[in-house]
Amino acid sequence: EIVLTQSPGTLSLSPGETATLSCRASQNIGSSYLAWYQHRPGQAPRLLIHTASTRATGVPDRFSGSGSGADVTLTISRLEPEDFAVYYCQQYGVLPWTFGQGTKVEIK
Amino acid sequence: QVQLVQSGAEVKKPGSSVRVSCKASGDALSNFAVTWVRQAPGQGLEWMGRIVPMVGITNYAPKFQGRVVITADKSTRTYYLEMTSLTSDDTAMYFCARGGNWLDPWGQGTLVTVSS
Numbered sequence: 097e098i099v100l101t102q103s104p105g106t107l108s109l110s111p112g113e114t115a116t117l118s119c120r121a122s123q124n125i126g127s128s129y130l131a132w133y134q135h136r137p138g139q140a141p142r143l144l145i146h147t148a149s150t151r152a153t154g155v156p157d158r159f160s161g162s163g164s165g166a167d168v169t170l171t172i173s174r175l176e177p178e179d180f181a182v183y184y185c186q187q188y189g190v191l192p193w194t195f196g197q198g199t200k201v202e203i204k
Numbered sequence: 205q206v207q208l209v210q211s212g213a214e215v216k217k218p219g220s221s222v223r224v225s226c227k228a229s230g231d232a233l234s235n236f237a238v239t240w241v242r243q244a245p246g247q248g249l250e251w252m253g254r255i256v257p258m259v260g261i262t263n264y265a266p267k268f269q270g271r272v273v274i275t276a277d278k279s280t281r282t283y284y285l286e287m288t289s290l291t292s293d294d295t296a297m298y299f300c301a302r303g304g305n306w307l308d309p310w311g312q313g314t315l316v317t318v319s320s
Contacts, residue, residue, distance in 0.1 A: 143308035
């Protein structure tokens with residue numbers, strides 16, 4: 097199965113700064129079959145991005161996805177207090193679908 | 205807008221089985237695909253499997269193959285996850301989510317605790 101490696105494990109930033117999260121696949125997953133989710137404690141995960149760069153409905157434009165193949169990035173510009181959470185990438189190019197281990201974005 | 209409402213928390217003995225339900229409501233096509241994901245305490249998200257009723261397929265992660273069954277009741281728009289031979293390692297929050305690829309929206313989660 098495809099292993100997704102997210103880096104860094106933890107990102108310590110201040111509100112207003114920019115977060116850059118990386119997700120690397122152990123093999124090419126084909127085209128852009130990659131999604132990003134935000135997960136706050138005690139809540140259900142929330143879809144942010146699918147197809148590597150398409151924002152889900154209602155997601156602010158400060159969230160952007162880029163990349164394809166085996167290397168993708170989630171950028172969060174102008175961090176808001178509600179953006180401090182854990183972020184997961186997920187591939188759906190090769191069964192079984194898999195998630196990365198997560199990147200925690202915490203307040204510095 | 206689709207909402208997924210899951211059944212309540214469960215406490216199970218090792219070796220037993222559990223069935224978690226996920227009921228769809230709201231303005232949506234019926235028979236959409238649903239995926240199940242779990243999160244053990246302190247761990248990340250783990251993809252378990254999916255059902256795609258329109259084409260009659262289910263897929264499972266290898267570690268759950270043979271121990272997990274995902275079904276759908278079209279008449280009640282309810283999806284089910286059944287897991288057998290439970291161990292303490294199965295203690296986790298279990299989520300259903302609409303979609304066979306990317307997942308949106310998600311249910312609120314069902315806590316399954318396995319303890320003797």
